[in-house]
Amino acid sequence: MSMLEIRNLSASAGEREILRGVNLTVNAGEVHAIMGPNGSGKSTLAQVLAGHPAYTVTGGEVTYEGEDLLDLEPEERAQKGVFLAFQYPVEIPGVTNAYFLRAAYNEIRKARGLEEADPMDFLDVLEEKLKVVEWGPEIMSRFVNAGFSGGEKKRNEILQMAVMEPKLAILDETDSGLDIDALRIVAGGVNRLKRPESATIVVTHYQRLLNYIVPDFVHVLVGGRIVKSGGKELALELEARGYEWIEDLAGTGVTA
Amino acid sequence: MTSSSVESLVQREYKYGFVTDIEADSIPKGLSEDVVRLISGKKDEPAWLLEWRLKAYRGWLKMTEPHWPNVTYKPIDYQDVIYYSAPKNKTKLASLDDADPKLIETYQKLGIPLNEQKLLAGVAVDAIFDSVSVGTTYKAKLMEQGIIFCSFSEAVREHPELIQKYLGSVVPASDNFFAALNSAVFSDGSFVYIPKGVRCPMELSTYFRINTAETGQFERTLIVADEGAHVSYLEGCTAPKRDENQLHAAVVELVALPGATIKYSTVQNWYAGDEHGVGGIFNFVTKRGKAMEKAKISWTQVETGSAITWKYPSVILQGDDSVGEFYSVAVVNGKQQADTGTKMIHIGKNSRSTVVSKGISAGQGNNSYRGLVKMLPRAAGSRNYTQCDSMLIGNRCGAHTFPYIDVQNATSDVEHEASTSKIGEDQIFYCKQRGLNTENAISLIVNGFCKEVFKELPMEFAVEAQKLLGVSLEGSVG
Numbered sequence: 202m203s204m205l206e207i208r209n210l211s212a213s214a215g216e217r218e219i220l221r222g223v224n225l226t227v228n229a230g231e232v233h234a235i236m237g238p239n240g241s242g243k244s245t246l247a248q249v250l251a252g253h254p255a256y257t258v259t260g261g262e263v264t265y266e267g268e269d270l271l272d273l274e275p276e277e278r279a280q281k282g283v284f285l286a287f288q289y290p291v292e293i294p295g296v297t298n299a300y301f302l303r304a305a306y307n308e309i310r311k312a313r314g315l316e317e318a319d320p321m322d323f324l325d326v327l328e329e330k331l332k333v334v335e336w337g338p339e340i341m342s343r344f345v346n347a348g349f350s351g352g353e354k355k356r357n358e359i360l361q362m363a364v365m366e367p368k369l370a371i372l373d374e375t376d377s378g379l380d381i382d383a384l385r386i387v388a389g390g391v392n393r394l395k396r397p398e399s400a401t402i403v404v405t406h407y408q409r410l411l412n413y414i415v416p417d418f419v420h421v422l423v424g425g426r427i428v429k430s431g432g433k434e435l436a437l438e439l440e441a442r443g444y445e446w447i448e449d450l451a452g453t454g455v456t457a
Numbered sequence: 458m459t460s461s462s463v464e465s466l467v468q469r470e471y472k473y474g475f476v477t478d479i480e481a482d483s484i485p486k487g488l489s490e491d492v493v494r495l496i497s498g499k500k501d502e503p504a505w506l507l508e509w510r511l512k513a514y515r516g517w518l519k520m521t522e523p524h525w526p527n528v529t530y531k532p533i534d535y536q537d538v539i540y541y542s543a544p545k546n547k548t549k550l551a552s553l554d555d556a557d558p559k560l561i562e563t564y565q566k567l568g569i570p571l572n573e574q575k576l577l578a579g580v581a582v583d584a585i586f587d588s589v590s591v592g593t594t595y596k597a598k599l600m601e602q603g604i605i606f607c608s609f610s611e612a613v614r615e616h617p618e619l620i621q622k623y624l625g626s627v628v629p630a631s632d633n634f635f636a637a638l639n640s641a642v643f644s645d646g647s648f649v650y651i652p653k654g655v656r657c658p659m660e661l662s663t664y665f666r667i668n669t670a671e672t673g674q675f676e677r678t679l680i681v682a683d684e685g686a687h688v689s690y691l692e693g694c695t696a697p698k699r700d701e702n703q704l705h706a707a708v709v710e711l712v713a714l715p716g717a718t719i720k721y722s723t724v725q726n727w728y729a730g731d732e733h734g735v736g737g738i739f740n741f742v743t744k745r746g747k748a749m750e751k752a753k754i755s756w757t758q759v760e761t762g763s764a765i766t767w768k769y770p771s772v773i774l775q776g777d778d779s780v781g782e783f784y785s786v787a788v789v790n791g792k793q794q795a796d797t798g799t800k801m802i803h804i805g806k807n808s809r810s811t812v813v814s815k816g817i818s819a820g821q822g823n824n825s826y827r828g829l830v831k832m833l834p835r836a837a838g839s840r841n842y843t844q845c846d847s848m849l850i851g852n853r854c855g856a857h858t859f860p861y862i863d864v865q866n867a868t869s870d871v872e873h874e875a876s877t878s879k880i881g882e883d884q885i886f887y888c889k890q891r892g893l894n895t896e897n898a899i900s901l902i903v904n905g906f907c908k909e910v911f912k913e914l915p916m917e918f919a920v921e922a923q924k925l926l927g928v929s930l931e932g933s934v935g
Binding site for chain 2: 251252253254255274276278279280284285290291293294295301304305308309312344345361365
């Protein structure tokens with residue numbers, strides 16, 4: 202059984218149709234890259250999988266570990282191991298990173314029938330996790346994403362991912378706004394978190410990130426459909442030739 | 458989830474809404490000079506105090522109810538209120554252990570054990586039930602250091618010189634409509650005196666409970682911290698669920714003599730009425746402190762209850778180098794309305810004040826911050842910093858800010874920052890994606906928003922306040 206099966210998925214935001222029949226199969230151990238021009242629906246796909254309320258699923262189905270994913274609340278999806286690294290991480294003033302991470306960690310533990318960690322136990326857990334993103338403990342007393350630089354916010358997403366140990370990690374434009382050092386740290390973190398039983402979907406506009414996180418499959422999303430799939434060499438071809446030839450191939454323009 | 462579903466409101470539980478079945482000694486409804494005399498007589502008050510009440514009453518007759526607050530309600534019939542109600546005591550109590558078990562049980566249910574052995578360590582409590590104090594704990598222990606902590610009535614009997622000296626010295630009977638009403642009919646309250654140089658070894662607290670129907674509660678609190686003294690005081694309040702509105706018009710006066718510090722914290726959780734706006738307490742309160750040279754007065758309030766809140770805990774920074782602080786969290790949900798804030802009146806040189814106000818509006822609640830910062834000509838080199846943040850949950854609620862700034866000298870600094878934010882679905886979704894359900898997400902976000910105020914509360918009560926906030930907002934999000 203595949204970990205994730207997306208069948209003919211359509212979704213809209215308000216009146217606007219964005220996804221128009223996406224098909225995708227993801228197995229444990231695989232890394233999939235979703236590429237495509239701006240406005241093609243890449244981020245929408247990521248948000249719909251996580252259950253963002255701004256989108257309405259209008260057709261198709263998504264099965265995750267044999268379960269109807271679309272039937273689950275966002276928090277249930279998270280508790281069952283679906284993680285979204287946000288393109289625009291949200292600020293939560295007054296709530297420390299340590300508190301937020303522990304709250305998330307304990308929700309996952311509760312869902313798995315494990316005992317919740319008290320603040321002292323959690324410190325030990327954190328110590329390990331911080332290494333993933335090459336951070337010191339001082340970040341834990343700062344408020345969640347408040348006043349963080351773009352790079353720090355993305356690193357914080359990967360730290361959350363490290364704490365939550367997802368089965369299916371979806372990285373939404375995690376490379377956007379990163380300088381080369383931050384990119385190395387973030388990508389290094391993702392690679393370190395890879396396990397045989399987990400899978401990763403990397404949503405990106407540029408090939409650059411894929412030098413660091415090497416995909417097994419590359420899919421090109423145009424106009425709300427996957428119009429071409431291939432191996433990692435497809436990403437290089439896109440980098441060299443741009444998206445235009447694919448759009449022509451698909452016989453469809455980019456939706457506004 | 459659209460914003461209209463964010464605000465869909467369900468009934469929330471008010472767990473303090475029970476009524477204690479206890480025989481009460483209530484006087485008939487209505488207000489007149491005779492009623493004022495009757496109340497004074499019930500307490501065997503000295504002639505000067507009766508005169509003081511009568512003067513207040515006559516002044517009140519000439520005043521009109523203020524309508525400038527940003528709240529609306531049906532006119533109050535002041536003749537339809539019971540101005541005095543007390544649980545019947547057969548004999549005078551020797552100690553709290555002899556009190557009516559029903560009273561003890563009531564406070565137990567409210568989480569306020571009056572038995573000293575079971576008390577929260579380090580907190581002394583004065584329990585006010587309807588119009589009277591039913592007991593004060595740790596009195597003897599505090600007296601060892603010369604600290605007076607007792608009911609107002611007792612203070613009138615035992616320490617008349619202090620009462621006569623300070624009563625009305627900060628909030629005169631003629632101050633405003635509700636203060637005048639209170640001055641005429643106040644029935645009890647708490648009195649605190651901390652002698653020179655003494656640091657009160659425990660938190661002092663008063664717990665107000667309205668029980669009897671159609672009764673107003675008019676209590677007075679007077680706290681005097683003598684030179685260099687230090688005290689931290691907390692008040693809590695609850696009332697049964699009832700369909701009619703009940704009036705609570707209290708007066709609190711704080712006197713901080715040179716070098717003294719008074720920290721006054723309130724967790725206000727009066728019954729707020731139901732989701733249709735039926736019932737609930739009208740909380741019309743005057744609170745003010747006077748800080749002499751190098752003295753400090755700090756107000757912290759967490760206002761979650763009442764149908765209508767009208768209160769502006771203020772500081773008169775009388776002395777040079779005096780300090781005034783106001784930290785506030787005001788939450789409205791359902792059909793609650795709050796018009797609250799502070800006044801910082803700078804008279805002394807180099808006086809400093811800080812105002813941090815956090816307003817949270819949910820449901821169809823309406824929340825207004827109203828604040829005055831006044832720098833008089835003498836107050837050279839004084840500073841004020843005001844930060845005023847509003848948070849909206851859903852899109853049927855309101856948040857308003859009315860800052861008044863009046864600077865009459867050239868060397869003072871006044872800084873005002875304001876922000877309004879809306880708990881967005883993005884913030885909630887972010888938390889949900891990290892495994893938190895909607896209620897926990899809201900509670901996390903709101904507690905973060907209020908952090909600067911909560912950290913000012915005494916430890917025991919910060920935890921309570923956080924829980925209370927969770928309860929007040931329960932069901933504010935669908």
